[in-house]
Amino acid sequence: MQLTTLCYIEQDDCYLMLHRVKKSNDMNHDKWLGVGGHFEAGESPEDCLLREVQEETGLTLTAWRFRGIVTFDSDCYETEYMCLYTADGFTGSLTDCAEGVLEWVPKGQIEKLPVWEGDRIFLQLLQQEAPFFSLKLTYQGEQLVCAVLDGRKIDW
Numbered sequence: 001m002q003l004t005t006l007c008y009i010e011q012d013d014c015y016l017m018l019h020r021v022k023k024s025n026d027m028n029h030d031k032w033l034g035v036g037g038h039f040e041a042g043e044s045p046e047d048c049l050l051r052e053v054q055e056e057t058g059l060t061l062t063a064w065r066f067r068g069i070v071t072f073d074s075d076c077y078e079t080e081y082m083c084l085y086t087a088d089g090f091t092g093s094l095t096d097c098a099e100g101v102l103e104w105v106p107k108g109q110i111e112k113l114p115v116w117e118g119d120r121i122f123l124q125l126l127q128q129e130a131p132f133f134s135l136k137l138t139y140q141g142e143q144l145v146c147a148v149l150d151g152r153k154i155d156w
Contacts, residue, residue, distance in 0.1 A: 003082075007087055008087075009087045010088045036048075062091060065087070067085060068132055116142075118147060135147065144156070
């Protein structure tokens with residue numbers, strides 16, 4: 001199983017998004033995501049969050065919130081448990097990212113971007129200021145076939 005973090009950094013009603021276009025053999029190729037990545041040995045979720053954001057963006061987070069746990073179940077990939085964060089405080093300046101292009105995207109425009117179908121669900125939960133949640137997303141290939149929020153199947 002994989003352990004990861006993902007963060008949506010907020011500024012002026014925008015999220016900092018990463019358009020994944022630079023890595024070869026990237027399961028997220030051409031998708032738009034927040035920033036984050038895989039845990040390293042001995043890291044807490046916050047350790048991973050802070051390191052990954054700094055590595056991918058050049059920013060140092062000063063204020064963040066742990067918003068939920070997302071479980072990705074797939075017939076093509078190993079199960080992934082993702083710690084989902086938002087952040088609205090940071091210092092530093094954006095740098096180039098080796099994995100793609102960073103861009104501030106107005107929250108209302110994200111629905112027009114190519115994102116994973118399940119990401120639309122948790123992005124909506126973030127926008128609705130949902131309390132801490134557990135979301136399980138089951139995929140067959142790239143198709144979302146089931147979503148379970150806090151133990152209850154949902155329609156999306």
